[in-house]
Structures are given as structure tokens and as C-alpha cells.
Amino acid sequence: MNSDNDLQIAGDILEVPHLLQPPREHPATVAEFVGLARSIAADRAQWAHLVRYDATTRWYHRLRTGPGYEVWLLSWVPGQSSGRHDHGRSSGVLTVLEGTLTERTGRGTRALAAGAQRVFAPGYVHEVVNDALEPAVSLHVYHPGLSEMPMHTSPYCEARPVTA
Numbered sequence: 648m649n650s651d652n653d654l655q656i657a658g659d660i661l662e663v664p665h666l667l668q669p670p671r672e673h674p675a676t677v678a679e680f681v682g683l684a685r686s687i688a689a690d691r692a693q694w695a696h697l698v699r700y701d702a703t704t705r706w707y708h709r710l711r712t713g714p715g716y717e718v719w720l721l722s723w724v725p726g727q728s729s730g731r732h733d734h735g736r737s738s739g740v741l742t743v744l745e746g747t748l749t750e751r752t753g754r755g756t757r758a759l760a761a762g763a764q765r766v767f768a769p770g771y772v773h774e775v776v777n778d779a780l781e782p783a784v785s786l787h788v789y790h791p792g793l794s795e796m797p798m799h800t801s802p803y804c805e806a807r808p809v810t811a
């Protein structure tokens with residue numbers, strides 16, 4: 648039997664390293680940013696000692712920077728909210744590390760438990776709030792960094808029927 652997926656490697660592929668692509672030092676694709684967030688989430692030693700719950704403000708810590716990206720750790724006590732905002736020209740990946748956060752958008756509300764991830768493009772508007780009874784921790788990867796976070800004060804526009 649033969650097929651197009653019949654490729655086999657004879658011998659040890661590690662003996663021909665010039666045929667392998669070198670691993671990238673820094674993430675550059677959405678999948679790689681998601682993967683970076685997952686790997687940090689799984690390694691509590693990278694972030695658990697940096698969590699600080701501050702009742703007066705959400706607590707931020709820039710965990711890492713690289714070419715074209717920043718990684719932020721946020722700590723949320725119950726009741727703390729980001730307010731409704733976008734991320735300027737940045738895209739990002741939000742990952743909940745501990746607790747549960749609630750995300751509100753013009754399309755509705757969703758609970759994000761530990762392990763949940765949201766990927767968003769430039770212009771995405773949302774509000775994130777800890778409306779649970781326990782503190783929460785989240786990880787935010789921004790590409791290419793977060794240079795602005797415009798706040799939105801007007802309520803979400805309700806979908807309206809299109810009229811001619």
C-alpha cells in the first residue's frame with residue numbers, strides 16, 4: 648500500500664541536525680504566544696511568588712519582555728475590575744492562572760476559570776472583573792507590548808436591526 652503520507656525517516660533524525668529547524672528563541676505567532684502563556688502558567692515557580700493582592704488597586708507585574716511582546720502578571724481581589732477598555736494597536740492572550748474572572752463584552756458575559764485563555768485582536772473591547780469571592784491571578788501576553796489602554800465610558804451598543 649502506498650499513500651502521500653508515506654514518508655519515513657530512516658535512522659536517527661538527531662544525527663542530521665542540519666535538517667531540523669532551530670527552535671525559535673521568542674514567540675512570534677498566535678499559537679506560540681498561547682504556548683508561551685501555557686508554559687508560564689504551568690510553571691508556578693515563575694510567578695507564584697510575585698502575586699500580590701492589593702485592595703486599593705489591581706496589582707501588575709511585568710514578568711517578561713521580548714522582541715515584540717510583553718508578559719504581565721495581574722492579581723485581582725474580589726470586586727476589582729479593569730473597566731471597559733481596548734488595547735490600542737495591540738493584540739493579546741489572556742490566561743487565567745488562579746481563581747475565576749468574568750469577561751464582559753458587547754456580545755455577553757463569560758466566566759473564565761483557571762486555565763481559560765482568550766485571544767484578542769487590536770480593537771477588541773472588553774471589561775474583566777473578579778466578581779467571585781476568591782482572589783484571582785491572570786497572565787497577559789501583549790503583542791507588540793501594551794502601549795495604551797483606552798478606557799470606554801459609554802455602554803456597549805446593543806445590536807440593532809439594519810434598516811434600509
Ligand SMILES: [Fe+2]
Pocket residue numbers: 729732733734773775
Ligand atoms: Fe484587556
